[in-house]
Amino acid sequence: MSSSSRHAGMGNLSLEGAIEGLKKLLIPNDKDEQLNKELETKIEKLISELLGTTPHDCHPVRRILGGFQSFKTTKFEMYPELFSELKEYQTPKFLVFACSDSRVSPSNILDFQPGEAFMFRNIANLVPPFNQLRYSGVGAAIEYAVVHLNVENILVIGHSRCGGIDRLMELPEDGSTANDFIDNWVQIGLPAKAKVKAEFGHLPPDEQKRECEKEVVNLSLTNLQTYPYVRERMARKALALRGGYYDFVEGCFKVWEVKTFITTPIHS
Amino acid sequence: MAVPSPPFSLSKHSLSNPPSFLASNPSLDPSKAPVLRPRNAFGSEANLGGVEQTRLRLWNNLKTNSDLRLQASRELPGLTKELKSDKSERMERIEHGTDLFDEMKQRFLSFKKHKYMQNLELYEKLAKDQAPKFMVIACADSRVCPSSILGFQPGEAFVVRNVANMVPPYENGPSETNAGLEFAVNSLKVENILVIGHSRCGGIHALMSMHDDVETSLIGSWVSVGMNARVRTKAATKLLNFDQQCQHCEKESVNCSLVNLLTYPWVEEKVRNGELAIHGGYYDFVDCAFEKWTLDYKESNPIDKSGKVAVKDRAFWF
Numbered sequence: 100m101s102s103s104s105r106h107a108g109m110g111n112l113s114l115e116g117a118i119e120g121l122k123k124l125l126i127p128n129d130k131d132e133q134l135n136k137e138l139e140t141k142i143e144k145l146i147s148e149l150l151g152t153t154p155h156d157c158h159p160v161r162r163i164l165g166g167f168q169s170f171k172t173t174k175f176e177m178y179p180e181l182f183s184e185l186k187e188y189q190t191p192k193f194l195v196f197a198c199s200d201s202r203v204s205p206s207n208i209l210d211f212q213p214g215e216a217f218m219f220r221n222i223a224n225l226v227p228p229f230n231q232l233r234y235s236g237v238g239a240a241i242e243y244a245v246v247h248l249n250v251e252n253i254l255v256i257g258h259s260r261c262g263g264i265d266r267l268m269e270l271p272e273d274g275s276t277a278n279d280f281i282d283n284w285v286q287i288g289l290p291a292k293a294k295v296k297a298e299f300g301h302l303p304p305d306e307q308k309r310e311c312e313k314e315v316v317n318l319s320l321t322n323l324q325t326y327p328y329v330r331e332r333m334a335r336k337a338l339a340l341r342g343g344y345y346d347f348v349e350g351c352f353k354v355w356e357v358k359t360f361i362t363t364p365i366h367s
Numbered sequence: 368m369a370v371p372s373p374p375f376s377l378s379k380h381s382l383s384n385p386p387s388f389l390a391s392n393p394s395l396d397p398s399k400a401p402v403l404r405p406r407n408a409f410g411s412e413a414n415l416g417g418v419e420q421t422r423l424r425l426w427n428n429l430k431t432n433s434d435l436r437l438q439a440s441r442e443l444p445g446l447t448k449e450l451k452s453d454k455s456e457r458m459e460r461i462e463h464g465t466d467l468f469d470e471m472k473q474r475f476l477s478f479k480k481h482k483y484m485q486n487l488e489l490y491e492k493l494a495k496d497q498a499p500k501f502m503v504i505a506c507a508d509s510r511v512c513p514s515s516i517l518g519f520q521p522g523e524a525f526v527v528r529n530v531a532n533m534v535p536p537y538e539n540g541p542s543e544t545n546a547g548l549e550f551a552v553n554s555l556k557v558e559n560i561l562v563i564g565h566s567r568c569g570g571i572h573a574l575m576s577m578h579d580d581v582e583t584s585l586i587g588s589w590v591s592v593g594m595n596a597r598v599r600t601k602a603a604t605k606l607l608n609f610d611q612q613c614q615h616c617e618k619e620s621v622n623c624s625l626v627n628l629l630t631y632p633w634v635e636e637k638v639r640n641g642e643l644a645i646h647g648g649y650y651d652f653v654d655c656a657f658e659k660w661t662l663d664y665k666e667s668n669p670i671d672k673s674g675k676v677a678v679k680d681r682a683f684w685f
Contacts, residue, residue, distance in 0.1 A: 159558070159644075162523075163518075166516070166517040167516060169518050170516045170518060171655055175652075182655070185652065186567070186653050199525050199550075199551075201521065201522050202493050204519065204521065204526065206514040207482070207514055209471055210477070211509075211512065212515070213510045214509050216512075218507050218512060220507075221543035221544075222543065222546050222550055225543070235542075235585050235589040236529050236530070238589070239584075239586040240507050241585075242584060243570070247569065259494075279549060283546065284542075285546070347483075347521075348494045350483050352475045
């Protein structure tokens, strides 16, 4: 046997041996859930390395090719019935507004699956008030999701360490702007900033920013109600509004509802 | 870092309840307290049963003998049931809307336990700062989330999603999309911009269906950004049916956006200096294929004599 083929033979044996050894591990352990979970995490990491999709291994094209291959084999081909339906139409139950921040994709943190959430992502998850002449991008998303897709829930998600909120809080009082577009966009949040300054102006700037991140969600929820089709559906209880806040510093997620009521007349 | 987790399974606790994210809670009870009140979303542990799914995936990736290959025999969690349900079932689920957010809570807790806590060092680093290599502009369509189809993990991609993944040109003035663009390019200094179009896009359908008179809907106002794509499509596809024309327009609109990206001076400068690459992509969920191309930047004009965008490194994955 030549040295190269002997070497090749030994190489093959060790790969097969490794696979055999791994197969023995892949037997569900009914009694130890914790062990199963740890095993699952380790397997995920191994697959990621095999496909070359670890974040640091990053020729950008190889990264997205690996990601797509993984999606195709682990989701698309595993659930043909679901994806066959999704080809024809989408019936998401959610319209989600989230920040464009790379750390806060709702599909990662809330595990939204294909078909579940119509998702609009912009800086600081802002929703401007209804305006037929401006911000048609946001308006188009709301109109499409509410009127055409008939979503039943709108969820606006804010998050910690938001760069857009940082900029909002640092906007000069004199109205001057330092950039072409960012300032114009984040100034939609000025009412939230005013409220935070009034209530929490005594706090250090960083804590004021944290409060503003949540207040901006409330502002967006309020602005959503200026869209006629949103109001109409809320009135007949076909649409619910909720806010959320993802704090990736503490590792927690809060969610709250919008409820409104008008009192009976105070004076007859 | 783990690849995207397998599709969720219903927790043991919710098996008797309607499938997750399929009910809503539009309850607005006038007798309750007004406005907003926070409610903690923590609770009991999730039992996702994802281990079985993961083992199946590893089997596929190791390419073992066919007699060892397992079939996914578990019932598909919830979503397909919902898609086939009738109206009475939907109404029942609307009344049980809180189940929806219970499921969301379980999913977050699972994310926290299996991703966040398992990668604390990464998340601590991300908590301080983000340094994504990609900016992705994708459609808001529920079927085309870039985190799902391309597996982006936290920290990897700054994502702007709008109707029909459009980038308006510089001269149109401020919008949410170019605010995101400015932040990604000038502050985050991303190295790649990827604009992803997709099949059966409702926004492109609306663009192609528009009448020539004044558009009154917000959808129409927005998708008019892609009018050049519609004009080029109509000219090039006279013999094709409407659906085929729409598919052509879906890709043409991506190219339109790539050209619009170069109307931003700070984008063009970085592309010229080789600091920034601009890519187009097209996700076809009918056949599950992904096409990708890179803008071939030329100082004089990114559009060649025939009116087509100059591209290079075209790849087709299926």
